[in-house]
Amino acid sequence: MLSRTKASMKKHACRTMSHGLAEAILLSFPTQAYRQAGNHSRIRMLTHTLGYPRLGAFREIKKACEGYWKGALDEKALRSASLEEKHRRWRAQQEAGMELVACNDFSLYDHVQDMSFMLGAIPERYKPLCQNLSDLDLYFAMCRGYQEAGYDVTAMEMTKWFDTNYHYIVPEFTRNQDFHYYSRKCVEEFLEAVSFGVKKPKAVLVGPISYLLLGKEKTDDFHRLDLIDTLLPVYMAVLEDLHHAGCTWVQFDEPFLVTDLDDRTRKLYAEVYGVLRQHFPDVHFLLAAYFDGFGDNLQTAMSLPVDTLHLDVVNGLYDLPAVFRDVPRDMNISLGVVDGRNIWINDVNESLGILGLAVKALGHDRVMVSSSCSLLHVPYDVRNEPDGGTLPDFLGPWLAFARQKLDEIRLLADLMEDEVSADAFYGLAEHLKQLEKRKHSKFLRNSDVRSALDALSGEPVGRRQSIAERRVLQQEWLQLPVLPTTMIGSLPQTAELRSLRKRYRDGSLSAEDYGSGVRVLITNAVRWQESIGLDVLVHGEFERTDMVEFFGEHLDGVAFTGNGWVQSYGTRAVKPPIIYGDVSRKEPMTVELARFAQGLSERPVKGMLTGPGTILKWSFVRNDQPLSDTAMQVALALREEVMDLELAGIEVIQIDEPGIREGLPLKKADRESYLEWAVRAFLVCSGGVGPATQIHTHMCYADYADILDALIRMDADVLTIETARSDMEVLSGFAAAGYPGQLGPGIYDIHSPRIPSVGELNAQLEKVLSHFAPRQIWVNPDCGLKTREWDEVVPAVENMVTAARKARHQVRKRALEEG
Structure with missing residues (x-):
């Protein structure tokens, strides 16, 4: 008893x-x-x-x-x-x-x-x-x-x-x-x-x-x-x-x-x-x-x-x-x-x-x-979270x-x-x-966000011009060569950078000095990319510890931990943000550094964002409302950022979405309802820009065949994907589906310390070109390079650019022979 x-x-x-x-x-x-x-x-x-x-x-x-x-x-x-x-x-x-x-x-x-x-x-x-x-x-x-x-x-x-x-x-x-x-x-x-x-x-x-x-x-x-x-x-x-x-x-x-x-x-x-x-x-x-x-x-x-x-x-x-x-x-x-x-x-x-x-x-x-x-x-x-740290006091007991x-x-x-x-x-x-x-917490709901979400309901989203019409305008504006080269986004996060960030966070370095240090790293990265002949540059994401955590730090309704590490692969760990309430943008998140990086070069420098589907899948998401509602809130916040980037003169904007395939339900009968709102969320955040602005997205380590139709519906101008470890096996599916956008199959496996030779990379490009016309293809690594060392990245990317030049020469030679 x-x-x-x-x-x-x-x-x-x-x-x-x-x-x-x-x-x-x-x-x-x-x-x-x-x-x-x-x-x-x-x-x-x-x-x-x-x-x-x-x-x-x-x-x-x-x-x-x-x-x-x-x-x-x-x-x-x-x-x-x-x-x-x-x-x-x-x-x-x-x-x-x-x-x-x-x-x-x-x-x-x-x-x-x-x-x-x-x-x-x-x-x-x-x-x-x-x-x-x-x-x-x-x-x-x-x-x-x-x-x-x-x-x-x-x-x-x-x-x-x-x-x-x-x-x-x-x-x-x-x-x-x-x-x-x-x-x-x-x-x-x-x-x-x-x-x-x-x-x-x-x-x-x-x-x-x-x-x-x-x-x-x-x-x-x-x-x-x-x-x-x-x-x-x-x-x-x-x-x-x-x-x-x-x-x-x-x-x-x-x-x-x-x-x-x-x-x-x-x-x-x-x-x-x-x-x-x-x-x-x-x-x-x-x-x-x-x-x-x-x-x-x-x-x-x-x-x-x-x-x-x-x-x-x-x-x-x-x-x-x-x-x-x-x-x-x-x-x-x-x-x-x-x-x-x-x-x-x-x-x-x-x-x-x-x-x-x-x-x-x-x-x-x-x-x-x-x-x-x-x-x-x-x-x-939870007890590993430091007192006075980044986790709000009200959130811990939940x-x-x-x-x-x-x-x-x-x-x-x-x-x-x-x-x-x-x-x-x-x-x-x-x-x-x-x-x-x-x-009953007041921290969960924001009436302005809910009003914006209600206004969006039932409204058409996406871009007005077809992908073919946009491609003509973008080529006239960007003037890119056949087989343009680029990188996915991040560059090595060195011990120097981690020390800089640590000193800023513990208060021993002022915000001004930290910002100056980041700008020096961006400047060096842009100069290096120009020197090796890369066509579309990246700023390197040196201000970001993680592609999702960074955005979590700049959105209302999102918290982040000090020691909430979760294994992603091997020795790679991430700290997923915690989406606890209605999501909105506090202020522009990436515009200032994107404008700075673009001001360093005449070549396009990509604006870099993480998409709504990926922010959801790589976060711990509130469980008191449908995922689709949270996805649309995040998409509206990102839409504001995308449009501000365009106004700042950024001509190429990448919205990474590796999480969309990851979120696919395991049973086929449940998939279409998920893809409907996941694709709509991407179109909400990408669809407000003009036709000359080129929208990229990136995906990696997934079975793309399961979502090919959804990838087409996402209507991105350029899709870069991981393909090196699978030896380009997925490309036949894209070709058979008549994928209409431009495609950047990764030819360099960045999750290995190996440095691929020019010959190896050229052979990878030959496989790609056996499936697609050269004008449809971009040349890039599999994924971002933040986990690698500079002594691995520099020779590998230089070899990639050299391989692209050789492939262009072969394309021109074949055109002359056939012409």
């Missing part, structure tokens, strides 16, 4: 709610109903998370890896830093009361690449390196490329992890692919967890079907799922090794189960997990899918011979009625009721209601509490980063117990209080 103190706290918590909300909370508690059913003795409801951030709360692993690459740390020191971070992660989960603690979710670069390495899926071009490099250096060479000691090997392809901003290394498969048990990282990490004192480590593996589907065939004479018979024995060897080491829980991540699957793939899931279960009957299999509900795959998932099925309740609530009705009696369910993708505190009222229904349908002992997905996608800990989400998981499980502690009721009361404060 509840003690008088607990009952009093329960009553006090409910006083802050409306009557209906309080009643819902009370009804969600199982105490009396379950006692009447005779269920007096139960084990504690199990808690866990699918994974935890791994780059370090203060980017310790980033610094250690980059120190290793530069030779400042040896392998022993890097391994030591890794173990320290794993200890911190396990300790956090233990202290929060997680019964199951994830292991093998840590990675020095990418967890999918870890799987490829473990399974011996090492592409042939790396085999010569095996004789001369350590396993660690071979692993990094596959991720980053290798250009030393006479070797010159390109990196493996990289793309987005489903609909997130995390990038994974794409496995490469051949028809006769060799898989073998190459790396024991999984087992070694399990043993490290045991040694650290984790009572029940849960080994995390990408499941065999999803692993194959994440990869890419290097020839077109087979399908990657054909490799399952070769792959499965290696998975069994790994599981045997884990089992021998004492592992009793294995989490198989199978996120493809929430995508559109054909009957063959569904049947394969049953066959594969049937084999694994037959060989390992004593290992508890937890199968996890996330980012959406199972939908049409739900019956397949529930028929698999696994012990526990994890559901992403945040994004797949619609699955629950069928789960409660049809889940097998010998299957447990793990309910991901705590959002692993966003940073707002949990709606405990809703979560307790869901858990209460689950317990009523299945029984307490068959329900586990978890995050919706891995917590990789959120920052470490936020839950990874460490707070562990506490929320524990709190929800504790509130579902018969005997609810005073601490649990205090946690409940505090959550309910903050939810009410946020709901």
Whole structure:
């Protein structure tokens, strides 16, 4: 029974709610109903998370890896830093009361690449390196490329992890692919967890079907799922090794189960997990899918011979009625009721209601509490935000980063117990209080923004002239050569620049001196670009730490953190802004420096903006209104900036939108409604300029085929895309679709330290020109260059410009021969 103190706290918590909300909370508690059913003795409801951030709360692993690459740390020191971070992660989960603690979710670069390495899926071009490099250096060479000691090997392809901003290394498969048990990282990490004192480590593996589907065939004479018979024995060897080491829980991540699957793939899931279960009957299999509900795959998932099925309740609530009705009696369910993708505190009222229904349908002992997905996608800990920092005081209590989400998981499980502690009721009361404060906060709404949004509703947007008409005017105005050269935007963020920025932020450098320092860097960058013959220049974005965070700092309704780091790829981390209220532009954001840069050169210098879709996808967005409304608010703010840039004399304006493909729903049936408002938001911000102003957009690391029609509807004059790592494979799709705009396929992979030769770049251009007429093509790198060093960038970009000149010569020569 509840003690008088607990009952009093329960009553006090409910006083802050409306009557209906309080009643819902009370009804969600199982105490009396379950006692009447005779269920007096139960084990504690199990808690866990699918994974935890791994780059370090203060980017310790980033610094250690980059120190290793530069030779400042040896392998022993890097391994030591890794173990320290794993200890911190396990300790956090233990202290929060997680019964199951994830292991093998840590990675020095990418967890999918870890799987490829473990399974011996090492592409042939790396085999010569095996004789001369350590396993660690071979692993990094596959991720980053290798250009030393006479070797010159390109990196493996990289793309987005489903609909997130995390990038994974794409496995490469051949028809006769060799898989073998190459790396024991999984087992070694399990043993490290045991040694650290984790009572029940849960080994995390990408499941065999999803692993194959994440990869890419290097020839077109087979399908990657054909490799399952070769792959499965290696998975069994790994599981045997884990089992021998004492592992009793294995989490198989199978996120493809929430995508559109054909009957063959569904049947394969049953066959594969049937084999694994037959060989390992004593290992508890937890199968996890996330980012959406199972939908049409739900019956397949529930028929698999696994012990526990994890559901992403945040994004797949619609699955629950069928789960409660049809889940097998010998299957447990793990309910991901705590959002692993966003940073707002949990709606405990809703979560307790869901858990209460689950317990009523299945029984307490068959329900586990978890995050919706891995917590990789959120920052470490709200408590790491400095006092007096950039995060507004009112916002902090509304936020839950990874460490707070562990506490929320524990709190929800504790509130579902018969005997609810005073601490649990205090946690409940505090959550309910903050939810009410946020709901009624004056900081969320701006009447002027809402009026502007209402006025926009139903109005036509976009540019009046056709893309063909605009191209004629722009060419007359800009006078660009065939195959014009440009860069995507950012240039190296050097130690000198970071020091300049740090001194400005800590108050030891005045705003005037900081601005002067940035202008010197811009001046040097423009002079260098002119000297090598680049046609359309960039100012380098030296004033920006990040392409989204910068705009977050200049928009009302947006906040930003001091230490809210989230891994994007490898050692690259970002601090996503927090969109908490209605968005508007405070003042011009980029105009002053764009005007300054353009004044340095007779050549066009691009104005650089981040588009509304990308600002949304790369931010933590408010969850109290439709995404489409927030997108339109951001688009209206950016429209003002675009028009001010045009008035300032900027002739080429780039609105980056790599996030549009990333936001594409995983199920095809849901995509058109999303694309309709995402494209409209782009047209709102780009459509106010005159026909002679050239609008560029940029996208990277995505499957463009899924959105080709939307790209055409976006009506950009020039689209630059990442294509180097995929060896220009995507261009055939653009050609087949009759893409009407100009296209800049990236010929230089900027995410590798390799410096491509003129011959290599020229060969890339030849591939491009086999698909498109020269007048339709721009020459550029894959992406911005902020993560690279100047000693890599200068020769690579100079080689790119030289390759473009050679290609122009070849174009003219062919024209003369044909003329």
